[in-house]
Amino acid sequence: MEFELDDEQRLLRRTVRETVAKVRGRPEREQWATYLRLGWLEAPPLELALVLEELGYAADPSPFLATATWFVPLAGRLPEGSGTAVFDGHGRYVLDADRADEVALLTPDGVTVVPGAGLAAERIPVLDPRLHVARIRAPGELVAGVPDLALTGLAATAVGACRKVLDLVLAHVRQRVQFGRPLGSFQAVKHKAADMHVAIERARALTHFAALTIAEDDPRRTRAAHMAKAAAGECQRLVFRYGLQLFGAMGFTWENELQYALKRAQACDLLLGTASAHRKALLS
Amino acid sequence: MMRLADDPGVAAFRTEFAAFLDAHLPAEAEARERPRSSAHVPGWARRWQRTLFDHGWLLPGRPPEYGGRHATLPQQLAHLEELADRRIYHSFNPQGLGIVAASLLTFGTEEQKARWAVPILRAEITAALGMSEPEAGSDLASLRTRAVLDGDAFVVDGQKIWTSGAHDADVLLTFVRTDPDAPRHRGISALLIPTGTEGVVRRPFGSIAAEDDLDFNEVFLTGVRVPRENLVGPLNEGWRVANGSLGHERTLLWLSYAERLADLVRDAAGRGDDQEWYATLQMDLQALRLLGHRRLGPDRDPAEVSVLKLLGSEAVQNASLHALEAAGADALPHPARTGPHHHMNNEDFVSSWFERYARSFAGTIAGGTSEIQRNIIAERLLGLPR
Numbered sequence: 001m002e003f004e005l006d007d008e009q010r011l012l013r014r015t016v017r018e019t020v021a022k023v024r025g026r027p028e029r030e031q032w033a034t035y036l037r038l039g040w041l042e043a044p045p046l047e048l049a050l051v052l053e054e055l056g057y058a059a060d061p062s063p064f065l066a067t068a069t070w071f072v073p074l075a076g077r078l079p080e081g082s083g084t085a086v087f088d089g090h091g092r093y094v095l096d097a098d099r100a101d102e103v104a105l106l107t108p109d110g111v112t113v114v115p116g117a118g119l120a121a122e123r124i125p126v127l128d129p130r131l132h133v134a135r136i137r138a139p140g141e142l143v144a145g146v147p148d149l150a151l152t153g154l155a156a157t158a159v160g161a162c163r164k165v166l167d168l169v170l171a172h173v174r175q176r177v178q179f180g181r182p183l184g185s186f187q188a189v190k191h192k193a194a195d196m197h198v199a200i201e202r203a204r205a206l207t208h209f210a211a212l213t214i215a216e217d218d219p220r221r222t223r224a225a226h227m228a229k230a231a232a233g234e235c236q237r238l239v240f241r242y243g244l245q246l247f248g249a250m251g252f253t254w255e256n257e258l259q260y261a262l263k264r265a266q267a268c269d270l271l272l273g274t275a276s277a278h279r280k281a282l283l284s
Numbered sequence: 285m286m287r288l289a290d291d292p293g294v295a296a297f298r299t300e301f302a303a304f305l306d307a308h309l310p311a312e313a314e315a316r317e318r319p320r321s322s323a324h325v326p327g328w329a330r331r332w333q334r335t336l337f338d339h340g341w342l343l344p345g346r347p348p349e350y351g352g353r354h355a356t357l358p359q360q361l362a363h364l365e366e367l368a369d370r371r372i373y374h375s376f377n378p379q380g381l382g383i384v385a386a387s388l389l390t391f392g393t394e395e396q397k398a399r400w401a402v403p404i405l406r407a408e409i410t411a412a413l414g415m416s417e418p419e420a421g422s423d424l425a426s427l428r429t430r431a432v433l434d435g436d437a438f439v440v441d442g443q444k445i446w447t448s449g450a451h452d453a454d455v456l457l458t459f460v461r462t463d464p465d466a467p468r469h470r471g472i473s474a475l476l477i478p479t480g481t482e483g484v485v486r487r488p489f490g491s492i493a494a495e496d497d498l499d500f501n502e503v504f505l506t507g508v509r510v511p512r513e514n515l516v517g518p519l520n521e522g523w524r525v526a527n528g529s530l531g532h533e534r535t536l537l538w539l540s541y542a543e544r545l546a547d548l549v550r551d552a553a554g555r556g557d558d559q560e561w562y563a564t565l566q567m568d569l570q571a572l573r574l575l576g577h578r579r580l581g582p583d584r585d586p587a588e589v590s591v592l593k594l595l596g597s598e599a600v601q602n603a604s605l606h607a608l609e610a611a612g613a614d615a616l617p618h619p620a621r622t623g624p625h626h627h628m629n630n631e632d633f634v635s636s637w638f639e640r641y642a643r644s645f646a647g648t649i650a651g652g653t654s655e656i657q658r659n660i661i662a663e664r665l666l667g668l669p670r
Contacts, residue, residue: 002285002358003577009286046286170666185669187655190662197661198595205574206567208286216288227567234564279563 003208005050012047016040016054024058032062032082041068041078045149049156049211053204056160056268059260061130066096069153074104075113084116086136089144093271097121097134105138106145114139128263133271146272148225152210155225155232158268159204162235164261165243166196172247183246192242203228203235226278233275236265290362297359301341301366308335309372312627319376321488321499323410323449329376333407336374342405343381350389350397351405361577364536368543371626379448380404380411384457387474387529391517400455400476414444414458414477414503415526421446422656424459425468425523429505431460431475433512438462438475440483440508446650450501451488453479457529458505463520472522476514483508493639494619530651535589538576541596541647545569545603548640551623552607561606568599587664590657597647598654604641611637 005013019038023031035041040051041064048068055064063082071083081101086094089106097103100116121134170193173184183189210228213221240262244251251258269275290298310332317326325333336342337351345360346352355363367374375381381404388401403409420427429442440460450456456477463471477484483506488498517525548565556562572595608615620636635643648654662668 001289001573001577002287002291003574004285006285166666170668174668182669184662187659190668191655191658193666193668194594194658194661197666198591201575201591202568202571202595205571205578209570209574212286212288218288227570230563231567231571276560279560279567282563282566283557283560 003205009047009050012043013050013054016051017057020054020058020060028061031060032064035062035064040064041072043068045152045211045214046208048149049152049207052153052156053160053163053207056157056264057164057261059128059130059161059164059264063096063099063132065153065157066100069147069149070095071100071102071104073147073149074106074111075102076111079113085147085150086138086142087145087147087150088272089142091136091138091142093124093133094121094136095271096132097136098123098132103136105140106143108141108143126267128260128267130260131264131267133267148210148214148221151225151229151272151278152207152214154268154271155203155207155210155228158232158236158265159200159207161261161265161268162196162200162203162232162239165239165258165265166193166200168258168261169193169196169243169246172250176248189246192246196239196242199235199238203231206231223282226281229273230275230278230282233269233278236269237275240266291358293356294358294362297355298362298366301363304339304341305366305370305372308339309628315627321449321452322379323377323412324452325376325407325410329373330407333375333381333405337406342374343386346389350401361536361539364539368539368546371543371547371629373628375407377404377407377410377449377453379413380453383413383529384411384455387457387525388516390528391474391525393513395513396476396516404455409454410449410452411455411457412447412450412453412501413529414447414450414456416446417443418445422653424526425472427459427461427472429458429460430464431462431473431510433462434509436512437509438512438515440475440477440505440510442505444503444505445501447486447501447503448499450479450503451486451498455479456484456503457516459522459526462522466520469523471520472526473519474516474522474525475510476516477505477508477510481508481510492642493635536576537589537651538572538592538596541593541600542569542572542576544600544644544647545572545596547623548600548603548607552603552610555607555610559606559610561603565599565603565606568595568603572596572599585665587660590652590660591665593647593652594654594657594661597644600647601641601644604637604644608637608641 023034043051066084067082070085071079074085074087079102083102084094084096084100085104087106098121102113103116103119105112119136121136123132123134126133173189174182176183207228210224213224247258250256310328314328319326340348340353342351344352344355344363347354385401385404388396404411415424417427431438431440456479458475458477459472460475461471462473485504487502489500491497545568575592615637618636618638622635622637663670
């Protein structure tokens, strides 16, 4: 096995990060158009994971995640506009169903694609204010069958969001002085930061591996996707707890950017089964 | 490059080594005598190490005269993976091979390589590492054992501790203070001290596992005269030798944790496979392997091995505790066997669940404690102030 990003993949990561930073704050439609123009939706699984990590890092508000990792693997094609999918058997918490142009439904007879407007989707206010989650009223019977790529996509997004939390925390503890010393010079702080870093590295490695098994259609792909989702969830749990704690009262405010990354990571764990559910899936 | 398959050069190397192992592995009947410490190597194990040396499979990254074949780093990893997968030790004196001989090949003179390194590699002699002292553990640079030059010999006085296998070793690579006035990292030198020298007293002591599990040693050095030519590396540059020695050990050290984790996946099956910690164990193993392979890429910070050590050693400890608890009262018998017999491995198959959990602390304490690893990660990788 070889497990090192090549120069092109590193370049992609840098390009995505710079582009996302540049279009930040612009209207959502404009951001989305930029991502489409750059061809990110067509990226193969590993490159897609890199894109999603950066979008998670920025707590991106666009329908990219649902389109690339929910709609595409189910429908087998790109949507006209944006897309999402219902593959949980009930459609209670569907990413972007309120704004998707096309929705792929997993039914007992296979996959049906319907226009999003026809589903009477109702957006649900959720903990992450930038995330669109909606419930749909299905036109017929639904069945469950979560694509490996959907789990991997949530994992990659969570990993990116966790990295953002760590970066914000590191900047804070380097600069904030108490007792005449930067907070970051205290071992109690250092050790938590180190544990966050290790959790992120672990989850990221398993996420890249899951993407790689999908890219090569390796028989381990479903197990690898469960591992990625579980590891990202475990990582999120630790990073949320240590991150918010280390940021002190400042991290508890609405104004602080920290909230978006914390919430994106948390939401990615809660959607399509938390870490515990995926650990159990690995045992069966 | 990211791909599941090996590079063709690595795949061919792996196949060749696997064929060599199939042809040359000592038979079980031959390997009856067990090593009693990490520097006690029975005759059959010495012959095995010599065979590996002669065929260039002992330290494949080295040139043939030092038991290698100029293998690349990914090939060296494949070599260790094949050994680990089959639960084979290539040396039963791991510190002699991995640290002492490796340091001599990097820092030693040609004479030292011929006189000490090659015999260690060919398993003619064994070696141990004298680093820690009663007052110098994690804070190694505070070591106080002194060496004073007197004519053409150093006179060494002081005490070492945790010197694994010292009572069975022929020579100690010892770190001593040669300039008491220099800043603490600068006045240290590395000396080879033959254990038969007058004034060297070794006292092995038992571990938490058993009173007669004798690997730890105290080594008392009183007026020990060591020929000047036994100085390894330049005078007062021992800190560089120490870092280099441990660096050698640490680069692929994660593989030993991966092997432990794989053993736990195997031996706790049936006890753990309906419980979530067993899934976590499999994830830790997979993540460790992935990060270990990634570590082989160029331009990586050497401090990243701290991530591997912390992740691997803590994962082994967590899983060992879960396995112990899952065994319930069945974990009481000690000693006990908890794994299948492997005649080329000296470890788990004779260990109780208690012993396996207790031994996991070697991973989180020795070679830089988990606390030190976290400091390194925070300061060197995350840029937090010292």
